Amino acid sequence: MNRFMREFVETTGELLGSDQVRMMGRWKHHGPITTLDHSLFVAYLSFRAARALGLDETAAARGGLLHDLYLYDSKDKSAHPGWQCFDHPRAAARNAEALTRLSSKERNIILSHMWPLGGQLPRSPEALLVDLVDTFCAGLEVFRIYHPSRLREKLGVRPLIPAG
Numbered sequence: 001m002n003r004f005m006r007e008f009v010e011t012t013g014e015l016l017g018s019d020q021v022r023m024m025g026r027w028k029h030h031g032p033i034t035t036l037d038h039s040l041f042v043a044y045l046s047f048r049a050a051r052a053l054g055l056d057e058t059a060a061a062r063g064g065l066l067h068d069l070y071l072y073d074s075k076d077k078s079a080h081p082g083w084q085c086f087d088h089p090r091a092a093a094r095n096a097e098a099l100t101r102l103s104s105k106e107r108n109i110i111l112s113h114m115w116p117l118g119g120q121l122p123r124s125p126e127a128l129l130v131d132l133v134d135t136f137c138a139g140l141e142v143f144r145i146y147h148p149s150r151l152r153e154k155l156g157v158r159p160l161i162p163a164g
């Protein structure tokens, strides 16, 4: 773990060890990549980019980590009411609020991360940043340029998979 990774772990604190975050390892998000691996990738790159740009790195890291905390199988049509594209940021914000005390900026980061396709408008530079980083990471994942499970292992985060 390098210095940035240690600082990222300190910044995201108890969220990284929480059952809800680790549970994201149960579901696939882009191809073979789990929602947990994707979320850690987005959170870590957002944290690094926010620091480089002099932005709020805590909100970027926490918002990035929780942006896809919808906690269901996106292919299961009974798990959410309508279009995954519009539903999942709202489900993620609800779950995130049950897990931690979100700032209004962090809440908006989660709700606006699909912008301009849907959801809220990004209301801070950090929200715009996480939106862009999410798209960038999704591209690297879909085209198999980077597999973020390597990052998860370096960060020492273990997915929570049901036994059996």
Ligand SMILES: [Fe+2]
Pocket (backbone or CB within 6 Å): 067, 068, 088, 113
């Ligand atoms: Fe998403």
Ligand SMILES: [Fe+2]
Pocket (backbone or CB within 6 Å): 038, 042, 067, 068, 134
């Ligand atoms: Fe995402």
